[in-house]
Amino acid sequence: MSAQNRTMSDAAAGILGFVGMSALAGVLVTAAVTPALAVTGMAANNSINMFENLPAYLKIGALSEKTDIYATRSDGSEALLASFFDENREEVAWDAISQYAKDAAVAGEDPRFYEHGGIDIQGTVRGAVSTVTGRDVQGGSSITQQYVKNVLINNGVNAAQTEEEKDAAYAEATEVSAERKLKEMRYAIALEKESSKDEILLGYLNIAAFGGRVYGIESAARYYFDTSAKDLSLSQAASLIAIVNHPEKFRLDRPDSEENGANTVVDGETVPYAANKQRRDYIIDEMLEYGKITQEEHDAAIAEPVAPAITEPSTGCQTAGGSAYFCDYVANVIRTDYDDPETEDVNEGSVLLQQRGLKVYTTLDLDLQNRAETAIAENIPFTDPRFDVGSVAVSVEPGTGRILAMAQNKKYSADPEVLETSNEYSAVNYSTDYAYGGSSGFQPGSTYKVWTLAEWLNEGHSLLETFNGSKRAFTQFTNSCDGDFVGSYEPNNDDSTRANNAVEATKWSVNSSFMAMAQQMDLCNIKKTAQAFGMHRADGGELQMNPSDVLGTQEIAPLTMVAGFAGIANDGTTCTPIAIDKIVASDGEEIAPPKSTCTQSVPADVAHAMQYAMQQTFAGGTASQSETYTGVPHIGKTGTTDYAFDTWMNGASKEVATAVWVGNVTGGDNRTSLRSIDFASGYGASARHRIWSAIMTVADNKYGGGAFAEPKAEYFKQVLVDIPNVTGLSVDAARQAIEAAGFQFEQGPEVDSDQPKGMVAGTDPSGQAGRGSLIRVLISNGNVSGVPDVRGMDRGSAESTLKDAGFKVQVREEDTTDPNQDGVVISQSPDAGASAKSGDRVTIVIGKLSVGGGTPPGGNDGGGNDG
Template sequence: MPEQKRTARGVVGGLLGFVGLSAAAGVLVTAAVTPALAVTGITANSAIGVFDDLPEYLEITPLMEKSNIYAKDGDKNVLLASFYEQNRVEVQWDEISQYLKDAAVATEDNRYYEHGGIDLTGTLRALVSNQLGEDTQGGSSITQQYVKNVRIQKCERDTDSKEELAKCYDEVAGVHYSRKLKEMRYAIGLEKEYSKDEILRGYLNISGFGGVIYGVESAANYYFGTSAKDVTLAQAATLMGIVNNPNLLRIDKPDNPDNGAENGYALTKQRRDVVLKAMLYYGKITQEQYDEAIATEIKPNITPPKGGCAAAGSNAYFCDYVTQVISENEAFGDSKAERVSLLKRGGLDIYTTLDLRLQKTEADALHSAVPSHEDGMKLGGTATTIEPGTGRILAMVQNTAYSANPDKGPGYTAVNFNTDKKYGGSSGFQPGSTWKTMVLVEWLLQGHSTNEIVNATKRDFHYQTCEGPANWAPGPKNAGDGGGMPGGMYTVQKGMTQSINTVLAAMGEQLDLCDIANTAEAMGAHSATGAELTHYPTTLIGTSEDTIAPLSMANAYATLAAGGMHCEPRAIDKIVKADGSEMKVPGKTCDQAIPENVAATAVQSLTQVMTQGTGRGGNPWTGPIFGKTGTTDAYKDTWLVTSTTEAANAVWVGNLNSTNFTPMNHKWIKGGLGSQVKFGITQTIASKTFELYGGNPFPEADKNLTRRILKDVPDVVGQSVEDATKTLKDAGFGVTVAEEQVNSTIEAGKVASTNPAGGERANSGSMITISVSNGKGTSVPDVVGESYDAAKDALADAGFTAKKAGSCEPGGDKDTVAKQDPGAGETGGEGATVTLTLYCGDNGDKGRGNDDD
């Protein structure tokens, strides 16, 4: 049958039950009645002795507080977002208005400064009321309420499931006499350890004010847009009225028919007025103050906190990256759950590396060129900047809007295209010709020169890798940024400047493809999925890697800008804990990935890309800059990665889907061709980095790595064209065969001569021209020392025509042959002319020659 209200007899029975349960607590009750005894050592020891089965002291653990992420705007720290389960900011005693303190005491525990932690009168009154079945009353002192809230918070912090939490709630907040005894015991122990002001401050900081709003500072800010220190009397009374029933009396529901804007928040006003009357009754305020406050309307100024990264606008993806770093790094806790809990409950102030001045420029530049959504394609775009030598991420933007809600539709996503999958990113993208920089660095590491000439003729190329030999025949497109370069003999520098695919293919023949992958990873370029980099020949032009994140590419180029010093990207400069102390966070992690001379030479090579080559459209022409363009298979993606000495930046624009995509060179986006938008974006960003950070000249290249390498040209005269070609190529030269055959005594069809000739020295990789014999040549006779007439006859007999030179050689016997051209033994065709230089004689004409016959 339904429970009925208890009679007086039932009340007495209940009281006796309570007394029976509390018989051992005589000393404790005495302490409650006599506060002077409650704080003495004798009484405390007696209480502990009587209540051996109750906990001795309550551990006051740090409150759950919201954590904040900040970015820099010049010298100013700007809040990006907050994270919390309980929106609380703990404040000190002098940061709380006296109105709030007086309102709490007058309403909740008017004898607070008189008792020793337990208001026995209120407790007994509540007990009688509860035993009679009337409205349940707490009857608890402020100290007891604080104890209960501390224990509730411990439940929320330490339990992992809803079932465990419900059980814990019942234990610490359920209607049990045993719970009351524990609260009383804890309250007296607490008052021995802390002053009244300290306990009241704790109470005001821990109390709930509706929803996820906790503590007077957050409540004052949320409901009235002010601080706990600056609330008015009416506002203070309103807030302390809300504490009585937070979710019923909250004033952020203007449409609530029972307690909303239309009726002036009637229920809250009624409770507020009770608080004001209590403050007047107990002498906390004057009649004049009371009259003014009671006549004041409740007018909320709801100021929502920036909860979560979605509130950070264009900074949201960087914000998300920071949260991912915290959740993944063991420096913030042993498990991921602990790290997330620390972020939402730890009251951390997280000061990041983000520079809002550059961030705004990057966001404006990207969004003006790349919309969040484009009909007919899944369009993506990013820009990210990192500081060489530190790894500090200065900016990170994306074309889409941040949202974890899949129902938002196109143009929204929580996936960060800038970063690795581990940190909330995608699986990465194909880097295209920006990857050629990794090949260049490995080329230099192996001692090669940028001025070496390689045979970039389109052909089958043959490679060595750690996985065995491999072959590759590049396709018809022979330039990584969409141009069309013919094959031939080119310097490595020319190949980089113009992004000639077959130059890289030829370089790869002299390298180990596995070493290229290792060098790339050492520089900071790695797979966004955590997989190993590939060792296929097509990696030479960046088309076999499909999982490279823009942040990774920016970091690799930052390694070059820092003289080969690779630093892991980092987003956090400093973290301050709730107690004001600084938390140890992962600091700068750097290592010398490649030698300084190699880095300097690679940088100098890549500056030519920006001044003379494919990257010049992105050059702001305001300071030294290097970089590399990139276009991927079928124009799916387009890149430009650049760096100054102070900032490395990667811009990527492309398709998010790997199949059925739209070629970027066929798509016009906001009035610009999709494959070209990277240039304007980069130019704007680079201009801003020079403005903010400046930029120094790059170190000079190592002369040993830019030298022109000379090699001896093999003598192949008399060999077949096929054999001669192989001999010359094996020696490191290119070969071309002259179209017309030449007169020679060499057998027809064999090599008559080369240019340069055998035995001479020529640039490694340079072109050697082979002339083929027609077999009709005649050997020129030696006529030096003969008289002119005798020489003329001898040449005529051999089929040649003699001709006097225009001047004579001083000395010798007059009209005797001093020189001939062609020389003796050289080959000439029938009727060919041989020029003869004669001596002038002792009394000659001092160089004047005679006329020809």
């Protein structure tokens, strides 16, 4: 209601209110110094009753302060990455504030501060006048009352859970009413009895508003004059205290504000910040009057122009430069991990970040971070007219999960207008899960094969155990989680390389070889092993395990992948990634940071065998281009998705694991194969190697890295299995039987055989071989038949039978004493039924009864003729 529209009744009520407030003021001054009151008059008695019924204890809640996030420099010092705040405030101690600022506050706001008991009667009367006339309450209140008012605002706003509740709390604490004024007085009197004057003045200087989101003398000094509260000059201190009187009018970051006297001309010269200067000079005059400064100090300060040096505070991760995406991850960790899901209306993590004045000391290694940033910048542009190019490099410390580096080929911004104008900027952190400010993930391609390798070894298979790694259609997989796969899946191989054991399969990243390994296992178990290494979908969905997922078709965040590789390097113990080492609250109390949880994903012996296979990728395998030549051993695995839309290089030393992704940010028809383009730095598909080697060279030189343990001998054993007997089968039936047994089939030449022409005559080798070995099937040409059985025949009959079968006959005699064998075939070679070609010689032995060898039928034992 404006003054012009006030009615006579309003004015009368105002006069009565003024009289009442004046009486009350006298009562309150007496109450501040005299415990026992003897007051006569109804109005005074009523005021006393109302006063005594108000609460006297003022709970001073924690002030809303800014949170600072730090990273570690190479010399061990901390570098500020960014700050977060609702109110830009940093509480400081008494000795950290210039005496000029303390004296200016007293001289300008409450000259009798050190004399009264919490209420200045003169100021209270002035305040009563402004209150009952409907004007905003400015001036009139003692420093103690102003402090009480700010505490009530702070308590109400900090306790609010929604923006609406915050607005309501502020309105209640600043309501222009006698009741609110009375409450402040009651609290002020009680506070003066509990606290010293210096304590109250310190609280006032730390809580006061200095315009916009600047609160407290320390933040005001840094924002407006780029100095500390301790180092404020006289003129600077007076200018800041001037702002407290009317924060929006006297603030110094609006040089064109008409309210602040912009373009004011005095003696022909424009006076900058004329309104602030006028109030500043008044305060300096008061300081001189009350003996706080000398005349010389006064005159010098008055002569100084108001000359702010506005220094914008860090307000969020956009000030963190190339570390902005790591900063964003840290902020999201605090918002997410410290939020209580039971309280839907408030995010405790956000309150902690924005209001609690934390010092957050992160895991980031700026040496490694800086190299990651420059390596990406040297190899990947921020934008590319051909496609939406993206790249990430993230490093983790094995054994702790500490994130050492996190870089991206985009400039960070959360401003929608900026994001709409250029795809150089992004608010999406490609390294992390969607829940922590990331994307929905990227297909990891062949880097995901290491989980099949892990389960292969976990189930007792060896590194050199052979299998059929040939390219073919795979028609059946066991999956106890989701149901067995029955169909046809035939992946392509990058080249004609055929790997028939786990070492070769890993070294050359042969798709068909890993499918052959997976076919001998349960896909569900491969999934469980991947999950044991921390694998999960970036979008929060359920991790799938179809045959194609062996080759890496699930969308995974790079941070998840590198943590898993760190687990391999750490002898099978995987630690969840962490970004924060220590959190210290404004009162010095430490808040427990989110902890890394370490899990034994596979036995150490299995991990050692995995490490052996993965080291071979650097020994002429697919990771050779990533070699650092530092002498530090590495394990690694490359990955390239279909059409090379995504390319990866993941690997680790014993001390540092790094994952590099380069690919298409968005899907759809505008994607580009990295094998079809060049960047300024070279071939597109090999950019991952250039980035990885650059980062890991710094990591190797700084952290070192020992040798990986040798696998046990059992992981090199060759497993022999029976080769199916396929003699007499058709070629197709033999192929099915041999491949079903896990061998590779190869059709060999025709050979002489007693099997029908075109049927299988045998295999080479036969008996046993390593699973997956090449088995050559020999085909019968039909030229071999079985030798007839002529035993017991007389000589003539036997010769005739063999000659009719196409064999040559050789006859020899052999003495016998058995009359029944005389003149007949008693043995043959080859034996009856043996395979032999037409024209081969068969030897028959005819029995010849020796002389005296026995009694002829019907005769006696007498001798015979020599015949």
